[in-house]
Amino acid sequence: MTRQRSALTALLEQTPDFRSAQQLHEMLRGQGEAISLATVYRALQAMAEEGEVDVLRGSDSELRYRRCRRGEHHHHLVCRSCGHTVEVTETVVERWAARTAREHGFAAVSHAVELSGLCASCLDKT
Amino acid sequence: MTRQRSALTALLEQTPDFRSAQQLHEMLRGQGEAISLATVYRALQAMAEEGEVDVLRGSDSELRYRRCRRGEHHHHLVCRSCGHTVEVTETVVERWAARTAREHGFAAVSHAVELSGLCASCLDKT
DNA sequence: ACCCAAATTGACAACGGTTCTCACTTTATT
DNA sequence: AATAAAGTGAGAACCGTTGTCAATTTGGGT
Ligand SMILES: [Mn+2]
Ligand SMILES: [Mn+2]
Ligand SMILES: [Zn+2]
Ligand SMILES: [Zn+2]
Numbered sequence: 001m002t003r004q005r006s007a008l009t010a011l012l013e014q015t016p017d018f019r020s021a022q023q024l025h026e027m028l029r030g031q032g033e034a035i036s037l038a039t040v041y042r043a044l045q046a047m048a049e050e051g052e053v054d055v056l057r058g059s060d061s062e063l064r065y066r067r068c069r070r071g072e073h074h075h076h077l078v079c080r081s082c083g084h085t086v087e088v089t090e091t092v093v094e095r096w097a098a099r100t101a102r103e104h105g106f107a108a109v110s111h112a113v114e115l116s117g118l119c120a121s122c123l124d125k126t
Numbered sequence: 127m128t129r130q131r132s133a134l135t136a137l138l139e140q141t142p143d144f145r146s147a148q149q150l151h152e153m154l155r156g157q158g159e160a161i162s163l164a165t166v167y168r169a170l171q172a173m174a175e176e177g178e179v180d181v182l183r184g185s186d187s188e189l190r191y192r193r194c195r196r197g198e199h200h201h202h203l204v205c206r207s208c209g210h211t212v213e214v215t216e217t218v219v220e221r222w223a224a225r226t227a228r229e230h231g232f233a234a235v236s237h238a239v240e241l242s243g244l245c246a247s248c249l250d251k252t
Numbered sequence: 253a254c255c256c257a258a259a260t261t262g263a264c265a266a267c268g269g270t271t272c273t274c275a276c277t278t279t280a281t282t
Numbered sequence: 283a284a285t286a287a288a289g290t291g292a293g294a295a296c297c298g299t300t301g302t303c304a305a306t307t308t309g310g311g312t
Contacts, residue, residue, distance in 0.1 A: 002279075002290080004289085005289090020269090022268095035290090035291090036291045036292070037270095038270095038290075038292080038293095039289080039290060041269090041270065041271075042271095042289085045270095057183070060268095060269095061268080061269065061270095061298080062268085062269060062270090063269085077226060077227065077230055077232060079232070086230050086232075090222065090226070092218065092222045093222060093239075096216065096218045096222075100203060100214055100241060101203065101241060101243055104203055104212050104245075104246075105245065105246030105249075106203060106212075106241075106243040106245055106246070107243055107249055109203070109241050109242065109243030110241070110242055110243065111239070111240070111242075112238065113237070113239050114237070114238045115226060115227060115232075115236070116235065116236055116237075116238075117232040117233055117234050117235030117236065118232060118233050118234045118235075119230075119232055120230075120232070123233055127308090128259095128260065128261080128308075129307090130261075146298085147298085147299085148298080160262095161261090162261070162263070163262090163299095164262065164263080164299095164300085165260080165261060165262075167299065167300075168261085171299095186298095187297080187298065187299095188297085188298060188299090189299090
């Protein structure tokens with residue numbers, strides 16, 4: 001565990017919304033940390049493989065990362081305006097996915113499910 | 127409607143699986159069509175905006191396109207080995223998405239749902 | 253068929269996020 | 283302190299995609 005990694009880990013711990021590698025890098029620089037962009041990318045992808053952070057790809061092509069509270073499998077409801085994120089755990093979708101796969105003779109099926117909309121507070125501001 | 131566009135349209139019509147812009151370009155070149163890669167990109171993105179083709183982004187960062195049979199909203203069950211694609215229309219997920227959004231005070235919620243696994247024929251080959 | 257404005261095309265440069273390279277520094281172990 | 287292994291930084295390279303702009307093609311009016 002290096003200085004750079006623990007700085008990133010600490011930052012993720014106090015960042016509630018999904019952020020891109022570049023955003024996280026800027027945030028670290030902004031608070032005086034000396035760290036390179038390449039290191040941020042490497043650390044994030046290592047954490048993602050370990051399941052320590054969740055990865056999300058928006059409509060654009062850039063990945064965004066988040067330290068999620070619950071360790072178990074879940075999905076995200078993300079505000080497309082402010083980024084506010086709600087973790088959603090429910091078995092309805094998992095059952096649907098399993099049933100659909102079985103009906104079509106598929107196996108080893110994984111699913112990608114994300115919801116994006118406008119959160120209550122963003123709706124108030126209009 | 128130009129020569130290039132109709133060639134691409136015809137190709138998509140007889141291509142059952144999701145293909146990338148570059149793959150489609152190579153296929154057209156392979157059958158003797160003179161068409162540039164930029165034109166393929168432009169045509170595909172126009173068709174996507176018109177809803178004439180569906181767009182899917184896999185684990186990598188490249189987009190894949192497919193002329194889907196049903197025009198209404200649906201999801202895809204894709205074989206990660208051979209690309210074989212099944213269109214899935216069911217209301218379970220839509221209801222779950224709407225309910226979840228409402229429970230958390232979100233509005234204007236859209237959902238991205240994709241299933242990927244191994245199809246029956248790919249399973250046989252093992 | 254001809255004219256012409258508008259749309260489309262092709263070759264190539266540019267872009268943006270990400271990954272690679274490799275010399276150097278830091279870490280962990282003895 | 284000595285040493286091997288792991289991590290880092292700067293910048294180049296990568297790759298799918300989008301932009302540029304001159305040249306070509308298209309379609310509607312005549
Ligand atoms: Mn799930
Ligand atoms: Mn749906
Ligand atoms: Zn919001
Ligand atoms: Zn298959």
